[in-house]
Amino acid sequence: MSSIELIINLAYVVAAALFIIGLKLLSHPSSARKGNLVSAIGMFVAVVVTLLDKQIIDFHWILLGFVIGAAYGAWKAKKVEMTQMPEMVSLFNGFGGLASLLLGWATITGMHLVSFATTSEFVFLTVFLTILIGGITFSGSVIAWGKLSGKMNAKAVIFAGLRELSIAHLLGFVAIGYLFVTQPDNLVWLYASIALALSFGIWATISIGGADMPVVIALLNSYSGIAACAAGLAVNNTILIVTGLLVGASGLILTNIMCKAMNRSLMNVLLSGFAKPVEMGEVIEGEVKILSAQDAFYVLEAAQSVLVVPGYGMAVAQAQHAVRELQSLLEENNCTVEYAIHPVAGRMPGHMNVLLAEADVPYDLLYEMDDVNPRMENYDVVIVIGANDVVNPAAKEMKGSPIYGMPVIEVYRAKSVFVLKRSAAAGFAGVDNPLFFKDNTRMVLGDAKDTINSIIREFGDD
Amino acid sequence: MENIYLIFIVLLAALLGFELIRKVPATLHTPLMSGSNAISGITLVGALVASGGDHNWLTTILGTAAVALASINVVGGYLVTDRMLGMFKKKQNK
Known part of the structure; x- marks a missing residue:
């Protein structure tokens, strides 16, 4: 390990510690704002120290991407109404998923012909998972965003063959995943993985109704973290793995709390579109008393x-x-x-x-x-x-x-x-x-x- | 051996995450989610190398797009969380 690599990795340890302290301060409203700041400092440390990486030779593109993203993010954060927070979080989940997907894709396109033979299958498997989870997170979040912002009908969209379609997707993941990992230099499997992941995200979310959205957002929040973690495994970067999992755990806990509060299992929420509507056993009758x-x-x-x-x-x-x-x-x-x-x-x-x-x-x-x-x-x-x-x-x-x-x-x-x-x-x-x-x-x-x-x-x- | 070491990190980080997040009160769940939006922008770190490395044009474009998207999450996520947390006030004793 060169001295620059050592510095980078030590700084990552510091950044991870700052994220953890930041989350710990979030356990009370009085200290939460400070916690957010500590977490932001952690992010700053991680990003700045990464720029020291000797693989980076050109800063123009990085600067361009950062300026565009930061300007849009700052504008969005400033003008969003508090009533619109669900849409915004949903949209940001989607951006996170897409960023991971693109990173996974770039990992493959950035490889030289010889490295396909020397790279282990574990790496290709993690790239596949990054693309899969990132893609599902992205398209699922876009649908959730559309439903929450009223751009789409919030009702669950249900049609015959939805169950078969989902099973076909799941079988497709296994088949395409196997082909991609065994023939990573054949880009057809890469594109097929992307298409399949995006398609699954749409069908899985479109069949869930508006009232179940708290569960869906929390779950997609978790996915965006897990996608970052998978990307970290693919590019062998520990800070991505650790922080991605912190987010993944956070989303899963929230999902669990939401499900418990509705007395339903996660499977029941996700598959609610497939169940027949329950017939009311009793008819409620009575007079409503109106008050001025x-x-x-x-x-x-x-x-x-x-x-x-x-x-x-x-x-x-x-x-x-x-x-x-x-x-x-x-x-x-x-x-x-x-x-x-x-x-x-x-x-x-x-x-x-x-x-x-x-x-x-x-x-x-x-x-x-x-x-x-x-x-x-x-x-x-x-x-x-x-x-x-x-x-x-x-x-x-x-x-x-x-x-x-x-x-x-x-x-x-x-x-x-x-x-x-x-x-x-x-x-x-x-x-x-x-x-x-x-x-x-x-x-x-x-x-x-x-x-x-x-x-x-x-x-x-x- | 390297892979075992990575899985070890995965396991510990997941356990730590569960322990930390469980202590966040329900009242802060929305800021927690927007804050985790920001943290998941950590993908930026990986994207920097893809965007600025010595690569072909496709990799540079994909990497730069990933940098832009992750920056939205980092900057937007932290700013909106700060804005929200600034609204939480304790009751003032008269």
């Missing part, structure tokens, strides 16, 4: 403790700032206000928390499902904003329901529940919600933001 915003105000004015349960509808209605204003008014009125956030509320893990943080809601008022459920009876009023399945008592009461067994925020045990909803139709999953018919539930119909603003005006007139 003005009457809602009278109840809230007398309340001592209020719990707010936000869902994706809050993001759609951009109601988080209005919610925050209502919180201040209630607090001035000597009422405590807390928030309960279900793990799969919104379109990505932690999405509601960021929206509320943006609206200046202190993070110590945000509680997890398991914290609020035991003391649900103590809340005078629970306000459900744009959430449906995560507060659906059918998950507990109705064995025939498709969401039976899913842990939910048990708002129906509170003294009274206000459900803010655009109309009294079924929610996203198409599940009728018995909560709407409970004796202590009142529906406040209309746009969530308008409704809250009306209540705020009532406080003003008081």
Whole structure:
């Protein structure tokens, strides 16, 4: 090992340590920002020291690529709305996957004819895996991005033969993988691998519905890391392996949390498009009791403790700032206000928390499902904003329901529940919600933001 | 032997990752994801050699495209995570 190589590898150890410390600081909101900075310094060290590599003889192209990427990234980071974070993370997952795919491809094109014979099959196998995972991550993320940003229909696309198509892809991976590893100098197998990976990413994601997107984003996040790790094995770079795996582990843990919160296995989520829709065993019948915003105000004015349960509808209605204003008014009125956030509320893990943080809601008022459920009876009023399945008592009461067994925020045990909803139709999953018919539930119909603003005006007139 | 050594690193890094990420609270899961977007931009390190090395034109183009994409993740990921984390505030005691 030359002295330059030694310096580079030592710096990689430092960079890896900085990434690890950065993630450790992310374990609390008060230190998280510092953690992000530490991680960024780690990245800076890794990149700068790599430029010392004596294989690099020309910096023009590197500079060009970096300037274009950095300018776009900085612009995107500055102008993105917090409600659009799921789309952005999804798009970035895709960029990460594509970068790994291109790196794997470049590894093959950069080889001289003689090195095909001298390079071990292990390297070609890792190149194949890089292209495979990178390609699936890229096309899958583009589809997820299209669904989340509303550029595509968010509903699951299901058609006859989808199962056969997927099985054909999986068999194709084994066959093409074998041909590629044994005949790496035949570029046909390389292109076939790329095409097959891209195609699989599309079909695997297109059959998953919008409400399952938190799981898909978390999984693609994990894939983007695993693709980087595979690329690291291919180019024999330890820092890529280690950091790629940190990201891979992070995505897998989030995927697992999301699945548990829906009481479904990962396979069930990924293959949901293949299952027949569950017939409802029982028909829920009952009368929905409507409450005007003005009457809602009278109840809230007398309340001592209020719990707010936000869902994706809050993001759609951009109601988080209005919610925050209502919180201040209630607090001035000597009422405590807390928030309960279900793990799969919104379109990505932690999405509601960021929206509320943006609206200046202190993070110590945000509680997890398991914290609020035991003391649900103590809340005078629970306000459900744009959430449906995560507060659906059918998950507990109705064995025939498709969401039976899913842990939910048990708002129906509170003294009274206000459900803010655009109309009294079924929610996203198409599940009728018995909560709407409970004796202590009142529906406040209309746009969530308008409704809250009306209540705020009532406080003003008081 | 080299490959065994690499697999050893893979194993340890995966275990370490699981231990670290498990401690991140639910409230920070979105910044965690955008932050891991940034970290997965580490592909940049590998792409630098492909882009700036003594290679044929196709490799240089592929490498440069990989540099650009990975830079989007690194720069965009860290900046947006910082922007988000700056919004998380503790309740002020009156």
